[in-house]
Amino acid sequence: MERTLILLKPDAVERRLCGRIMARIEDRGFKFAGVKMLKVTPELSRQHYAEHVSKPFYPLLESFITSGPIIALCVEGPEAVRVMRDMMGKTNCRDSAPGTIRGDFGLSRQMNLIHGSDSIESAAREIAIYFKPEELIATTSALEPWLY
Numbered sequence: 001m002e003r004t005l006i007l008l009k010p011d012a013v014e015r016r017l018c019g020r021i022m023a024r025i026e027d028r029g030f031k032f033a034g035v036k037m038l039k040v041t042p043e044l045s046r047q048h049y050a051e052h053v054s055k056p057f058y059p060l061l062e063s064f065i066t067s068g069p070i071i072a073l074c075v076e077g078p079e080a081v082r083v084m085r086d087m088m089g090k091t092n093c094r095d096s097a098p099g100t101i102r103g104d105f106g107l108s109r110q111m112n113l114i115h116g117s118d119s120i121e122s123a124a125r126e127i128a129i130y131f132k133p134e135e136l137i138a139t140t141s142a143l144e145p146w147l148y
């Protein structure tokens with residue numbers, strides 16, 4: 001079973017959209033293996049967005065992601081990385097199709113509500129940044145083979 005790291009960014013918390021976004025994730029059939037509210041520090045931002053630190057937009061990205069609390073989710077389910085990316089929409093909310101999270105709730109390129117790992121390798125790296133192994137709960141139910 002695949003896991004991915006999802007962040008509900010400061011704009012999602014500020015706009016009180018977390019419950020609705022989390023409901024969409026559960027509605028799709030995914031489950032949460034880890035849930036945590038925290039504030040991203042500049043150090044954590046540089047670690048998480050290591051691939052973007054040298055890019056021109058990084059200072060704006062850091063000031064945004066550190067501007068308020070976020071919710072970190074470890075989301076688990078079949079092909080969780082790819083399916084969650086599809087559910088999120090494009091980086092720029094204005095390019096995102098209706099029915100996606102960014103396409104339904106946003107208009108900004110920077111304040112785009114949600115982060116999702118972009119590969120299985122990124123997911124493993126990012127989950128380890130936000131969660132200790134003992135904070136992730138593995139559960140299985142008898143229904144799962146039927147659900148998936």
Ligand code: RTP
Nearest residue numbers: 057061090091109110111112114115116117118
């Ligand atoms: P994320 O990493 O947050 O899930 O978003 P993403 O994969 O869709 O986009 P990515 O290319 O990884 O960029 C990370 C975040 O940086 C901001 N960004 N600004 N040209 C720009 O001004 C620009 N490009 C990216 C966005 O907040 C994006 O989510």
Ligand code: MG
Nearest residue numbers: 115116117118
């Ligand atoms: Mg990305």
